[in-house]
Amino acid sequence: MPGFELIDKNELNEIKHIFKNGSVLFRQGFEGLRKKVYKVKKFEEKFRDKFKSKFSLAVTSGTSALRVALEVLDLKENDEVITQSFTFVATVEAIIESGAKPVCTEIDKTLNMDPKDLEKKITKNTKAVIVVHMLGTPARMNDIRKICKKKNLSLIEDTAWGCGGKYNNKFLGTLGRMGTFSFDFAKSLTTGEGGMIVFKNKKDYLKAKAWHDHGHENNPKVPRWKDTRTSSGFNYRMSELQGAVGLAQLKKLDKIIKLQRMHAAEILKNIKDLPNVEVRYCENNCIQTFDSLIILLRNKKLAEKCRLNLNKKSINTKILPEAKTWHFAKYWSHMPELASSHKKNLINEFKKSEEILERCVSIPINCKMTKQNIFKIINVIKKIEKK
């Protein structure tokens, strides 16, 4: 979890800096007032450099980051975009908003996209894939990238939970054509609400940049009110207040990931040899962010019991097993667009995903977890099948 635990005077000082220097809360223009303070622009640049990506664009949320990224692909009515069954509703909502048809794959033991099922679900209408590094564990990027390359599909990484994680020494979000990030209040970095997109190609970046700002090309040769445009757009601009908080938060990313990984490692060390507890699978050469640590028990009943036992010790679980309805496509019959891609029978789909998810318990990892809480968690897990 989270950047919100580490909010301190640094975020406040970044905001004060705006108000001491002209109080311009808009990301561009007002040059006479703003005394060269550009928080969003600076946040984008620092983020780009940190992640070693080529281009970056800040937006209003992780959901809008996905929406803007999809706009770059020029999707048409019958185009299909494939994502995974275990994600947050936002991933599918963004596909629906883009006008394309959402399709979900099964997950495997990574709890992310199952590459074998991805291959099965590709049709002649498939244009793009949104892979999700759900709760901070990288998806099988080697296999998924190979499939996308072979089938000429654009790959977007929904890195809402993977901010600061790596795959083969590359930051998550930088392996596909575009990567999207969320800075909502539950994510590793937070600006209250906010998001970022990173791009490999300049053309994609310029298109997204214009579209997220009503089509404005911000042509330096003319004032903004005379600005050039080649398409319509929308408003997904980040405000300077969010940019200021983002700058302070970004400096804390390494510390956040380090603490989360340390706490997860402490728990893992103590449970890894238990005969009836399986740990979420992660490929080699990965750095997981450990927004949560997920274990798989022998069956659904044991998973529910484990949750109750944790709750009794005042430890919450995160998403699994209790909040599946918001994070598992099986329960999204309120999205007819998704249902129609799955024979209007979502509740009977994703049998493999269900078989995995129903056995999972997701333990939230915090920066400020106490030794005592870590000890409690280990004890509950150790005792789960002894009684």
Ligand SMILES: *Cc1c(COP(=O)(O)O)cnc(C)c1O
């Ligand atoms: C949080 C989240 C989003 C959406 O981000 P917001 O900033 O809340 O709009 C998208 N995808 C996943 C997987 C998420 O967890």
